[in-house]
Amino acid sequence: NFTPNAFVEDCVKELQEKVKGDKVVLGLSGGVDSTVAAVLLHKAIGKNLYCIFVNNGLLRKNEFENVLHQYKDMGLNVKGVDATARFMTALDGLEDPEAKRKAIGNAFIEVFDEEAHLIEDVTWLAQGTIYPDVIESVSVKGPSATIKSHHNVGGLPDYMKLKIVEPLRMLFKDEVRRVGKTLGIDPELLGRHPFPGPGLSIRILGAITPEKVRILQEVDAVFINGLKEHGLYDKVWQAGAILLPVNSVGVMGDERTYEKVVALRAVESTDGMTADWVHLPYEFLMKISNEIINKVKGVNRVVYDISSKPPATIEWE
Numbered sequence: 202n203f204t205p206n207a208f209v210e211d212c213v214k215e216l217q218e219k220v221k222g223d224k225v226v227l228g229l230s231g232g233v234d235s236t237v238a239a240v241l242l243h244k245a246i247g248k249n250l251y252c253i254f255v256n257n258g259l260l261r262k263n264e265f266e267n268v269l270h271q272y273k274d275m276g277l278n279v280k281g282v283d284a285t286a287r288f289m290t291a292l293d294g295l296e297d298p299e300a301k302r303k304a305i306g307n308a309f310i311e312v313f314d315e316e317a318h319l320i321e322d323v324t325w326l327a328q329g330t331i332y333p334d335v336i337e338s339v340s341v342k343g344p345s346a347t348i349k350s351h352h353n354v355g356g357l358p359d360y361m362k363l364k365i366v367e368p369l370r371m372l373f374k375d376e377v378r379r380v381g382k383t384l385g386i387d388p389e390l391l392g393r394h395p396f397p398g399p400g401l402s403i404r405i406l407g408a409i410t411p412e413k414v415r416i417l418q419e420v421d422a423v424f425i426n427g428l429k430e431h432g433l434y435d436k437v438w439q440a441g442a443i444l445l446p447v448n449s450v451g452v453m454g455d456e457r458t459y460e461k462v463v464a465l466r467a468v469e470s471t472d473g474m475t476a477d478w479v480h481l482p483y484e485f486l487m488k489i490s491n492e493i494i495n496k497v498k499g500v501n502r503v504v505y506d507i508s509s510k511p512p513a514t515i516e517w518e
């Protein structure tokens with residue numbers, strides 16, 4: 202029987218014994234796991250925890266600024282690094298999903314490595330790895346490893362020579378949320394939907410351009426804010442929008458348009474391994490579709506993804 206209070210107490214003690222007076226670096230993603238890991242470590246070792254939050258330019262609209270503020274308000278010692286230009290260069294011309302994931306993973310490692318080197322005498326790397334990540338990284342040794350490469354586990358190269366500390370390694374997601382609640386983390390942050398490490402890059406099918414990122418950020422913001430306003434956000438496990446690599450014909454007044462199509466996706470799931478599409482109310486879908494087409498320049502058609510996993514995956518790439 203898991204008790205978050207006892208976990209926090211034991212974990213803080215263990216971290217203090219393990220890390221002692223050493224410095225620890227941790228990459229924050231804005232997600233639940235890395236945030237809870239950071240707050241636990243902060244409780245244990247205070248200012249010896251150095252957090253780095255990288256903007257890869259593929260986050261949700263205004264996410265970098267908002268989350269960075271939130272982290273600072275929580276008392277974390279966090280450095281925000283805007284590496285958007287670097288990621289855009291790394292992605293330039295790439296169309297293949299796996300190539301995009303690799304480019305982003307490599308760019309992240311480069312940026313993180315540079316930033317970690319600026320911290321004098323840092324000896325530990327902390328990660329928000331949770332139990333399902335551990336299981337998954339063990340089980341993806343076979344041919345299925347090539348289906349999708351995840352960058353969360355063991356993502357950093359050996360040459361960094363940092364010792365690894367993973368305080369959430371034995372916990373399931375719901376336990377991580379309960380620990381976060383005990384630690385006083387904002388319930389809104391703890392209830393956030395999962396978001397993939399490569400961010401919007403795998404929701405822009407094909408090659409990435411700054412303009413496509415802008416369009417998708419706007420569409421996604423309308424959808425996610427709409428879910429929140431209609432009390433639907435917490436009923437959905439994960440939601441987002443996908444920018445399709447096709448144009449479709451439309452009419453606007455007397456003019457013919459030829460613009461982008463976006464797909465909306467919302468799923469119910471417990472662990473992401475299987476998922477059902479959510480039966481969002483038609484009224485809600487109608488309102489969101491109108492709002493997207495009216496507000497977001499460059500989009501003239503919205504479709505809703507009614508595929509479950511398996512066989513469809515949650516992400517389209």
Ligand code: XMP
Nearest residue numbers: 350351352395396397398399473514515516
């Ligand atoms: P799929 O598309 O495989 O997604 O059904 C299952 C869950 O994993 C997330 N996902 C990723 N997360 N890096 C990540 O950190 C990735 O490359 C990646 N691909 C998929 C997806 O958002 C969903 O929550």
